[in-house]
Amino acid sequence: MKQRVAALLRDKFNCDVILEKPKDRSFGHFSTPIAFSLSKELRKSPMIIAEEIANSFGDESVFSAVESVKGYINFRLSEAFLDEYATWALRHGDQFGSDDKKGTILLEFVSANPTGPLHIGHARGAVYGDTLLRLGRHLGYEITAEYYVNDAGNQIDLLGVSLQLEGRSALLGEEVEWPEKYYRGEYLSDLAREVLEQFGEEALRDESRQKELALWAKDKILALIVNDLKAINVHFDTFVGEASLYGEWDRVMAKMGQGVYQNEGKTFIHSSDFGDDHDRVVVREDGRPTYLAGDIIYHNQKFERGYEDYINIWGADHHGYIARVKAAVSFLGYNPEKLEVQLSQMVSLLKDGEPFKMSKRAGTVIQMSDVVEEIGSDALRFMFASKKCDTALEFDIEELKRQDSSNPIYYVQYAHARIQTLVSKSEIGLEEIMGSYLIGLSPDADGLLFEALLLPEIIEDAFESRQAQKLPDYLKALAAKLHKFYYDTRIIGNEDEAKLLKLLLVVALSFKTGLSLLGIEAKDRM
RNA sequence: GCGUCCUUAGCUCAGUUGGAUAGAGCAAUGCCCUUCUAAGGCAUCGGUCAGAGGUUCGAAUCCUCUAGGGCGUACCA
Numbered sequence: 001m002k003q004r005v006a007a008l009l010r011d012k013f014n015c016d017v018i019l020e021k022p023k024d025r026s027f028g029h030f031s032t033p034i035a036f037s038l039s040k041e042l043r044k045s046p047m048i049i050a051e052e053i054a055n056s057f058g059d060e061s062v063f064s065a066v067e068s069v070k071g072y073i074n075f076r077l078s079e080a081f082l083d084e085y086a087t088w089a090l091r092h093g094d095q096f097g098s099d100d101k102k103g104t105i106l107l108e109f110v111s112a113n114p115t116g117p118l119h120i121g122h123a124r125g126a127v128y129g130d131t132l133l134r135l136g137r138h139l140g141y142e143i144t145a146e147y148y149v150n151d152a153g154n155q156i157d158l159l160g161v162s163l164q165l166e167g168r169s170a171l172l173g174e175e176v177e178w179p180e181k182y183y184r185g186e187y188l189s190d191l192a193r194e195v196l197e198q199f200g201e202e203a204l205r206d207e208s209r210q211k212e213l214a215l216w217a218k219d220k221i222l223a224l225i226v227n228d229l230k231a232i233n234v235h236f237d238t239f240v241g242e243a244s245l246y247g248e249w250d251r252v253m254a255k256m257g258q259g260v261y262q263n264e265g266k267t268f269i270h271s272s273d274f275g276d277d278h279d280r281v282v283v284r285e286d287g288r289p290t291y292l293a294g295d296i297i298y299h300n301q302k303f304e305r306g307y308e309d310y311i312n313i314w315g316a317d318h319h320g321y322i323a324r325v326k327a328a329v330s331f332l333g334y335n336p337e338k339l340e341v342q343l344s345q346m347v348s349l350l351k352d353g354e355p356f357k358m359s360k361r362a363g364t365v366i367q368m369s370d371v372v373e374e375i376g377s378d379a380l381r382f383m384f385a386s387k388k389c390d391t392a393l394e395f396d397i398e399e400l401k402r403q404d405s406s407n408p409i410y411y412v413q414y415a416h417a418r419i420q421t422l423v424s425k426s427e428i429g430l431e432e433i434m435g436s437y438l439i440g441l442s443p444d445a446d447g448l449l450f451e452a453l454l455l456p457e458i459i460e461d462a463f464e465s466r467q468a469q470k471l472p473d474y475l476k477a478l479a480a481k482l483h484k485f486y487y488d489t490r491i492i493g494n495e496d497e498a499k500l501l502k503l504l505l506v507v508a509l510s511f512k513t514g515l516s517l518l519g520i521e522a523k524d525r526m
Numbered sequence: 527g528c529g530u531c532c533u534u535a536g537c538u539c540a541g542u543u544g545g546a547u548a549g550a551g552c553a554a555u556g557c558c559c560u561u562c563u564a565a566g567g568c569a570u571c572g573g574u575c576a577g578a579g580g581u582u583c584g585a586a587u588c589c590u591c592u593a594g595g596g597c598g599u600a601c602c603a
Contacts, residue, residue, distance in 0.1 A: 020542065033545050036583065072546065113603065155603055266601070277528075281601040291603050319530060320598045345531070346597070387539070391532060392596050408551070410565050422562060461542075473540060476550075487567045526565065
């Protein structure tokens with residue numbers, strides 16, 4: 001809708017015109033402050049320019065009025081245009097707000113280590129990534145959702161050790177000496193029990209079998225993670241394991257060329273050329289690769305697969321890592337601009353108003369699945385999706401678990417359910433509703449219709465700016481308008497019943513489409 | 527120290543590539559169910575947009591400095 005208006009104005013002025021939604025709807029549907037910027041160049045007052053521009057519009061069918069007010073030019077869309085657009089949207093349903101953008105994108109997110117179930121902090125990245133995925137796909141991009149599995153390195157060794165100690169301590173009743181770092185939790189007890197049943201006591205004692213147990217356990221844990229994600233409607237297309245990549249090592253190192261060098265028996269990468277504080281070790285003196293090594297071959301593999309764009313969603317604690325990986329991408333001969341890293345800032349937790357620190361050792365980790373069980377996937381997703389992801393944010397655990405009207409998802413769901421109830425109660429058939437014309441609407445009804453038809457722009461803006469929170473914000477605003485309209489206007493028995501129902505169906509379509517892009521199903525009754 | 531993200535109402539957060547009177551939710555106070563779902567609506571209260579300069583027709587938004595906070599600054603992942 002906005003695109004169409006913008007295109008029309010571009011033809012007229014021969015340049016891009018800034019269009020915005022006036023805060024006060026009595027000013028019209030769209031407005032532009034273009035006269036202000038032209039005033040200098042034309043050496044005339046903005047009011048006069050605006051006046052002249054407004055008067056230059058003839059009888060375009062798109063607008064019913066073009067007026068100048070205090071230097072702004074305000075456009076009012078015609079009823080015929082709005083009705084035509086609304087009818088199109090209702091007839092096409094699923095396609096509303098979709099587009100035919102071209103391009104392939106590899107989107108990597110979550111990628112939590114397979115050493116334990118997801119905790120609540122992981123939920124933010126998962127929700128953010130999945131929302132971007134849904135938005136992008138709706139717009140026509142071909143996107144692969146990928147999970148990078150760190151199934152090599154120290155944490156896997158640690159997993160094996162932790163598993164054996166847990167089994168020996170809890171199941172065999174032995175006194176064991178705990179190392180400084182180890183994993184613990186209910187899932188580990190369950191796994192230890194399974195080890196005992198499947199492999200016997202020896203497997204828990206034999207240190208040479210730690211690696212084998214660790215690899216067995218990480219598959220089990222990954223299955224747990226996949227299950228946790230499934231519960232919040234997050235699904236991945238591909239999983240790439242770090243361990244599987246090392247066969248490529250020599251070839252990738254050769255490809256890095258001058259980007260890497262040897263010093264003191266270690267291999268370094270020239271990451272300082274790309275803004276890193278200093279060069280980083282890639283292979284230690286004893287030949288073991290560092291974490292960065294895995295990421296280098298992984299990103300090489302990503303780029304060899306030939307996507308047009310790459311998006312990584314990382315936790316903010318990885319931000320120092322961006323320069324290193326971009327350096328590697330560049331040394332490998334690819335354009336580092338193609339790699340876009342979105343940081344999702346930390347989620348800090350409060351309990352009873354006090355900072356609450358999760359600790360694996362103290363067993364105070366709050367698992368995502370527990371929260372999902374308490375408040376449900378919809379509330380969790382809506383809450384996390386509502387927050388701009390580049391600010392650190394605080395959640396009170398008790399508040400998160402509360403399920404009442406303070407939770408905005410109910411506000412939106414309720415709005416959708418109210419419409420469905422009206423439609424099912426009305427005697428008027430769907431064909432008659434669809435056949436009615438949206439003319440002569442009250443200002444409130446017009447405002448509601450216009451708001452509902454804005455969804456496509458919101459989707460595009462939310463995706464292209466990577467600001468997923470714009471969609472839930474929009475849905476809340478639309479719900480507020482709907483609730484007010486519902487309260488003020490009696491629909492059933494109204495002389496314009498068919499017309500109003502058509503309008504409400506458009507609103508319902510925006511709710512349904514918007515919610516599904518958030519991975520939430522719209523409810524028909526509550 | 528350096529890098530980076532941030533600071534908006536009592537709390538949690540929005541604020542559209544710089545635009546018209548800075549907005550929601552929660553909390554607080556008071557109204558509205560014999561009317562299509564009160565999980566709702568209406569009203570009141572609440573702001574030096576951290577502070578100081580600058581850029582310009584115009585700044586919460588852009589630039590500089592200051593103060594405060596998060597994260598990073600590993601041959602951990």
